[in-house]
Structures are given as structure tokens and as C-alpha cells.
Amino acid sequence: MTCLGWFYVALASLETLLSVLGPWALERVVLTDIPYFLLLFVHLLAGLRMLPPVARHFRRPVPEERCRWWSEELLVATLILSVFAAIYALNANMDYVQRFMASGGAVRLALDTRRERLLTLLRFGPLLLLNLLVYLRLKPLPAATPEGTVHAGPGPAPERTRLADPGPAPERTVHADPGPAPERTRLADPVDRWALVWVLLSVLLALAAFPSFLNLRGFASAAWFALVPLLLVLERVGKIGFRRALFYALSFGVLQGMLLNFWLGTFSLITLQLVTIFLLLAYALFFAAALWLYSRLGRLRWLVFPLAWILFEYLRSSGFLGYPWGLWGTTQYRFTSLIQIAAVTGVWGVSFLVLLVNSVLAETAAALIRARRPRSSAETDRARRTWSGAETDKARRPWSGAETDKACRPRWKLLAATLLVAAACAAAGFLSLSSRDSLPAERRVRVALIQQNSDPRKHDYRRTLDTLKFLTGEALKRNPELVVWSETAFVPNIRRWSGYDPDHYPLAALVHEFLDFQRGLGTWLMTGNDDYELVETKEGGQERLDYNAAILFSPAGERTATYHKIHLVPFTEYFPWKRQLPGFYRLLLTFDVYLWEPGSERVIFNHPGFRFATPICFEDAFPDDVRRFVRAGAEAIVNLSNDFWSLTEVEAQQHFVNALFRAVENRRPLLRATASGVTAYVDDRGRTRALLPFYQEGQLTVDVVFRQSPPDTFYTRLGDWFPRLAGVLLALLAVAVCIPCLRKRL
Secondary structure, eight states, X not given: OHHHHHHHHHHXXXXXXXXXXXXXXXXXXXXXXXXXXXXXXXXXXXXXHHSXXXXXXXXXXXXXXXXXXXHHHHHHHHXXXXXXHHHHHHTTTOSOOOSOOSOTTSOOOOOOHHHHHHHXXXXXXXXXXXXXXXXXXXXXXXXXXXXXXXXXXXXXXXXHHHHHOOOOHHHHEEESSOOOOHHHHHHSOHHHHTHHHHHHHHHHHHHHHSSSSSOSSOOGGGGGTTTHHHHHXXXXXXXXXXXXXXXXXXXXHHHHHHHHTTTHHHHOSSHHHHHHHHHHHHHHHHHHHHHHHHXXXXXXXXXXXXXHHHHHHHHHTSXXXXXOOSOGGGGGTTOTTGGGGHHHHOHHHXXXXXXXXXXXXXXXXXXXXXXXXXXXXXXHHHHHHHHHOOOOOTTSOOOOHHHHHHHHSOOHHHHHHHHHHHHHHHHHHHHHHHHHHTSOEEEEEEEEEEEOOSOTTTSOHHHHHHHXXXXXXXXXXXXXXXXXXXXXXXXXXXXXXXXXXXXXOHHHHXXXXXXXXXXXXXXXXXXXXXXXXXXXXXXXXXXXXXXXEEEEEOTTSOEEEEEEOSSOOBTTTBOSOTTTOHHHHHHHHHTTOOOOOOOOOOOOEEOSSOEEEOOBGGGGGOHHHHHHHHHTTOSEEEEEEOOGGGOSHHHHXXXXXXXXXHHHHHTOOEEEEESSSOOEEEOTXXXXXXXXXXXXXXXXXXXXXXXXXXXXXXXXXXXXXHHHHHHHHHHHHHHHHHHHHHHHHO
């Protein structure tokens, strides 16, 4: 331990010195550097605690197992901060860094990506390597003594004594009957030995299941077992302790969330940090409650994580801070037959199936592991409590051999039933697809979707308009009945600048040019644009409210209807607590954030061929928001988005995958026109019929098929009933656990 302590002290001191005085020293320390220096300080404290001069002030030296736990915690913390630093370095040298520029001393703008990558390697590489070597070197002892073992000598309880001293077995124990040696017991369970590795394996499999930097389309099959390694670790909550299990769970949640949403580092310099903090708090509440119930429930515990995770996905997708990215059901977007159940349950039902299979597979694997390794009396008693949900009672009879076998028996029937349910859902979806395709087309509407491959707000307005006009001209060769431009494709405010003299105001000249072009199209045009209205204040004056809007123009040039975006992006489009948090509001304005007001009406646009709604940008990722548009009478969903800003195909693909489920849930075709991203046509069964390549100028002209109008789906009528039902079932399970405890106390 002394040698390890000196390594920690020396490395933390050296890294601190180089960060302040070395050739790669920081020019100035800003707010975002504080976590790194805190990390170095914690490494220094850990090293000092291992040194004999410091250990003398405590009752006993640090146990080897405690040092291994420290190495795990420090390894995860270093890994998280190094991911932040790597994303920060990758965004250097880019000609596009959106908002939150370096101001006020809070952040530093990275100007040289090669230098930043080298700094990341020098600052975090040695820390990662040291903690990894410590983790690999220090081996945990078995969590329970073998049957018949007698511990000699005073000291703490046998389990803690054994964990603190990995000395030779003959000196520590006397075997009363033949059986496996303690060393063999320790090596029998790979989950105990490599808990953190199993958690990181789940992170890797989860990333592979979703569209991510590992694979743009995602491996849908990986989702069905991605959580099994994590759940195998959490299944040992009674053995490793609640706090340790919660640490592993949070490590998975934060790392998976960061790596899945790495593109947020492109959106701004602090968005990824804010989202990570939000995920940390959300996962802490979720896993704490789920682990508490899971460790006490007994035979029905395989239901806990699927139900709790569905409720968690629903809650984190709701409200002002709602963020519906990374829903497990979206991994199956290419499994068209299976996802048809979303018309009944929403995307939540697909998530539940995936999570249920993971949970049952983990229970089966855990039973197989228990059955194949020697068991001590302490482990047997612990397994009995976990299996039956009962508390330890020394007055009760010992657990019989038959009961032991029952707890270790793989649940093959349960696994078979779960797989049968998933197969039945897929078969029902296949029949639904076949019956729908046999219906004749009631009508067809030709729509042109324009992708100009630029960010309208960051590029020259004139150049963007010229590109839109050219692409629209190409689309007019196929005589579309509706042309759709992306979110804020045309930036200058049409309502405002159309009233100004074009000879004196450049923006007014651009607006008049747009209006002349639109009147000459001879067809309908939908475009994103800024809008505003003047409202009376309490003081008798007027206040201007700005909106992110979608506007429909008729062939005659008439502005027929306008939709104001209702669900705005928190902190970057909308901040509702201006009066409660005026300081934070002023900080947002300092960072050049352009805030809009939320709209209040779900507008349905009337076109001669069909009635449609236009959720703007990430509004199409919220199931209930789109459902409300359909309830208001929309026959199609026309999404206007700008995914150009992310500069990565991953974000655009994840956005598209989320939106695709809105077509299935409501049995309405989905049309998406993006500045760049996934401009596509998806039919009312979630099948992608046509799309444009990422980050290329182009136009997509499609014939949207409207078959015999079906009644509203079960989901459209009842909304998010499935996750709410999951919440009710969880509450009932919690009551079932609490009642026996209350009776015992009374």
C-alpha cells in the first residue's frame, strides 16, 4: 500500500505542477478547470491516506479492498472528465462554435485542436493508467467464508476481516470439512472480480445498440442483452452493499449518457456538462428507488427494472427539462413488425419489451452462476432473503436444500414466456402491416422537401435564399403540390420587414424578393421563419413577443396560417424563470442566447390535399406533443428542423429515429425537411420510403400516400397510459414490500 500511496502522491503533485508552471501550463484558470484540479486533489488525498505516517493517525491501515474501491471510483471520475476534455479538444479549430463563447471567465475557447488533444492525453492519460493498474493488481477476496470455516483471533466481523487481509488461507482459517479452498471460491464468480468491467461492457453494448459514433445505424440486436452485464452486478446489491451498487449504476448512466450525446459539445461549450449533471441527478433518484425495491422484492424482482426504467424514461421526457433522447424502444426502429405495438403503448411498450428481456436474461444468468459455484452458509442465507423477500430471522429453521436449489434454478420457463411475448408482438405487427398494405390508396399528395445544407442563422442570408430558390426550382420540374423549407430556412422576419421600404433596408429588400419568388411558384410553400406579436402590458404600453414559427403561403401569395413553436429548447430558446433567477437570465443574455416565447395554439394547416401539423425541430421527439396535434385533426406530420449545427451525422440520425415513432404511434405519415440532417418521408407504419444523404444540398419530391382513414389509434386516444400504469404497478409492489415490515414493527 505504501508504494501505491507514493505513486498517487507523486503523480498528483507532478500533474498539478505541470498545469501551473510547465510548458503546457494554463494561461489562466477558469471555472471549467476546477473539476480537473479537484480530481488531482482527491488523488493526492487517496495517496496520503495510504502512507504509513498518515495511517498512524487512524485506527488501522487502509484495507486492500478499500484501495481497490478507491481505484474504481477515481477511474470512473477520471474517465468522465477525460471524455469532456476530448470532446472539447475535438471542437477546437472549428469555424462553428455556437453560442456560449468564452466570456466572463467561465469558459476557455480551444483554438488549436492538436494542442488540446495532446493536453488531454498528458493530463488524463497517466491518471487513467495508474488507476487501471491499481484496479487490475488488487484482487478482492470472497464476500463470504466457505462452509465450516472458523475465523481465529479478535477483530471485525469475518467478512470485513477477510476483505481487509488477503493473507494465505491456512493461516487465517481452519477447515472443518472438505471443500473448495477460499481462493477457488474467490475465483469462481467473474462478476464479483470484474464488476466495473461488466458495467463498462454494458456501456459499450448500449452505445452499439443506439445510433452512435460506433455505428450510425445502430445494432438493434445488441439492445436485447446490453443491460445484462449491468444487471448481473446490481443483482449482487445484497452482497456488495447499496452504496456500491448505486455507484456502479450511476457510472453506467452517466458514461452512457455522455457518450451517446457527445454531439452536445458542438451545440455549445457547456450544454454537455449541464445535460450530464441533469442525467446524474435523474439516474441517482431512479436507481436509488429501483435498487431499494429490487433488493427487497424477492421472486418478482425481475419486473422492477423494466417497470422502473419505463417510468424513468417517461418522467425525464416530460416538462420544461424534458429530454427524450436514448429511449430504449428507439433502438428497434428498423424492426418494423415489432414497433407496431407503439400504436397501442407508444414507444414505451417497445422499451418495456427490450428491458424485460434484459432483466429475465440477467436473472437466468445469475441463477446459473449461483448454481455453479460453492456456497457458504452466509451466502445461502443471503440468497434466501433475496429470493423470498424475507428478513433474517435466527429463530427460523435453516433453509432446506430444496429451497436452495430453487433459488439457484435458472428460470427457463419465465425466459421462454418472455421471448414468446416478444415474438407474438412482432407477429401481430407483421399481420398489421400486411392488412394495411392491401388497402387501396385513397389519395396522393406530391410534396417537395428542400435541404439547403447550411445553418441559416450562421450563413449569409443572401446565399441561403439563392440556394433555396435553386433547389425549389429543381423540385418544381415534378409539379409538387407543396414545397417545404426547413426551420428558419428564411431568417429575416417576414411580418416585420415586409412593411419597410426595400430601397433603404437590405433585410426588407431580401423579404420582398422572397415574397415575389413565392408568388411566382404557383404552388403552396411552407417555411420556417421568425415571427412576433405586440401585446399590451399592465402599464398600458406594448411588449414585443418573438416566436420560432412555421408559415404557410398559398399559391396566390397569401399568408394563410402561422404556427408558433410551443415546446422550446430549455436555456437556449426559452427560460421561464426570468423573475425568479434574474442573475442566471442575465448570464444567458451575456452568452448571446436568443430567447423566444412559447406558442399557445396547436395550429393545423389546411392544404387542398390534406391537413397537417408542423412540429418544429425537436418537438417531433416528444410523443405526447405530436399526439395532441393528431387529436386536433392532423392527417400528416410535417417536421421542420435544423440539425446542421451538430456537424455530426450521429445527432441527426438519433433525431430521425426518435421522430419515426410518431408515425407509428399515430398512424400518420411523417415528412421531415431539415437544413441538414435526415430529410425523409416515412409512411404511417414507420417505414422509411425516401431520404436525402447527410450534409448535401438536395431536394426530395415524394408522393405521400393516404389510404382509407383509420380511427385514432389506442395511443392517440389515451396517450401515455403505459408508463403511468408502470408507475402504479411499482407503487403496488412497494406497498407489498412495506406492509410486512410495518406489521413486524407494530
